[in-house]
Amino acid sequence: MILSAKAMAISPSPTLTIDAKAKQLVAEGVDVIGFGAGEPDFDTPGHIKEAAIAAIRAGFTKYTPAQGTPELQKAVCHKLLTDNNLSYSPDQVVISNGAKHSLSNVFAAILNPGDEVLIPSPYWVSYPEIVRLNDGVPVSVPTSAANSFKATAAELEQALNKKTKALVLNSPGNPTGQVYSREELQAIAGFAAAHNLFVVSDEIYEPLIYNGQQHVSIASLGENIKDLTIVVNGLSKTYAMTGWRIGYTASRREIAKVMASVQSHATSNPNSIAQKAAVAALLGPQDCVAEMKAAFARRRDHMVAKVRSIPGLSCIEPAGAFYVFMDVSATFGRSCRGQNITGSDDFAALLLEQAQVAVVPGTGFGAPAYVRLSYALAMEQIEKGLERLSRFIGELN
Ligand code: PMP
Ligand code: GLU
Numbered sequence: 001m002i003l004s005a006k007a008m009a010i011s012p013s014p015t016l017t018i019d020a021k022a023k024q025l026v027a028e029g030v031d032v033i034g035f036g037a038g039e040p041d042f043d044t045p046g047h048i049k050e051a052a053i054a055a056i057r058a059g060f061t062k063y064t065p066a067q068g069t070p071e072l073q074k075a076v077c078h079k080l081l082t083d084n085n086l087s088y089s090p091d092q093v094v095i096s097n098g099a100k101h102s103l104s105n106v107f108a109a110i111l112n113p114g115d116e117v118l119i120p121s122p123y124w125v126s127y128p129e130i131v132r133l134n135d136g137v138p139v140s141v142p143t144s145a146a147n148s149f150k151a152t153a154a155e156l157e158q159a160l161n162k163k164t165k166a167l168v169l170n171s172p173g174n175p176t177g178q179v180y181s182r183e184e185l186q187a188i189a190g191f192a193a194a195h196n197l198f199v200v201s202d203e204i205y206e207p208l209i210y211n212g213q214q215h216v217s218i219a220s221l222g223e224n225i226k227d228l229t230i231v232v233n234g235l236s237k238t239y240a241m242t243g244w245r246i247g248y249t250a251s252r253r254e255i256a257k258v259m260a261s262v263q264s265h266a267t268s269n270p271n272s273i274a275q276k277a278a279v280a281a282l283l284g285p286q287d288c289v290a291e292m293k294a295a296f297a298r299r300r301d302h303m304v305a306k307v308r309s310i311p312g313l314s315c316i317e318p319a320g321a322f323y324v325f326m327d328v329s330a331t332f333g334r335s336c337r338g339q340n341i342t343g344s345d346d347f348a349a350l351l352l353e354q355a356q357v358a359v360v361p362g363t364g365f366g367a368p369a370y371v372r373l374s375y376a377l378a379m380e381q382i383e384k385g386l387e388r389l390s391r392f393i394g395e396l397n
Helices: 014-027 046-057 070-084 099-110 126-133 153-158 182-194 223-228 253-266 272-283 287-309 344-355 379-394
Strands: 093-096 116-121 137-142 164-170 198-202 229-234 247-250 323-327 370-374
Touching: 014 344, 046 272, 070 093, 070 247, 070 272, 093 099, 093 253, 099 126, 099 198, 099 229, 099 247, 099 253, 116 126, 116 153, 126 137, 137 153, 153 182, 164 182, 182 198, 182 223, 198 223, 223 229, 247 253, 287 323, 287 379, 344 370, 344 379
Parallel strands: 116 137, 116 164, 164 198, 198 229
Antiparallel strands: 093 247, 229 247, 323 370
């Protein structure tokens, strides 16, 4: 039996694979420290859970409109206006099963076969694969550590050709923690507008910025760029709601309409109960977000200092999100108990096997000299994991 060549060419998500492996080892009783998946360790705040329980009790357990409830669409509009100075009407908002699903809808809606999408590299593992699944061609645009891994308009321009249809922006970014300034976004907006490119702006780590910078949505920089931008956001990271699966987009009405049609056949509505919880999250008190952010900031500082103190390892200071992207290339060519480290895949495999520490190799992020460590875990775990990492490096031959 011949299966779909397109689907067979897709590799499984390395972030989710590492996470599943680490969680399985823990279930088997192995004391693994998981710096793998980017998932807040915090519980979903109480008032959000209560809203879900109330929804179940009230029998809010049926289909909703495929693109989400008007109540949640309105709550998203309120959030976009208050936080991002962006005015959308509810019919421009599509609620989906997580931001990953939103991205899938976006590329389904905007791409024709062979259309190219510029993706600054290092990038989050799923962008190229979601583009491919929707018949597009991902084009990696290398960025430099010296510019904190932020793409410039000039770098994007170099990858431009007649087939270029869109570019992906992710600020604050996964895996490097880059945060674009207003001026940098203005330059990119000018480039996108000059070449009539869609901008897919993934803002899922929006509130998690630690260096005093303000999050700016590129869509807020003018009507022209707003028209070209599809804002992607979600509740997984901000409200520790990874399992609830709520993400959303805001875009031009005609794009929203196509995405809603696609979704109406693919999945129907996102979970009705999670939608009620999302309304409570967006409209309720926000001090839970500030508390989580403060904890992430402390963990980031600790992790960056410790990594930099280990000979042979280095990282830039991530301005946002909750990852440290660590350069491990100095270990290539060395060995651990007779096993050679030739790249970040070997590094990550040996670190898990020999030191019971899970990290994600940089290969899937388009950066084979690096591994990614998430700091969305308790400080004691971080300290223990980094001690093991330090010992592992110290014992390399
Ligand atoms: N975008 C980025 C950059 C991410 O890191 C994630 C993490 N899962 C997502 C989108 C998707 O998040 P979710 O599907 O949980 O909303
Ligand atoms: N986005 C998170 C990560 O990069 C969660 C896993 C995933 O969806 O990729 O680890």
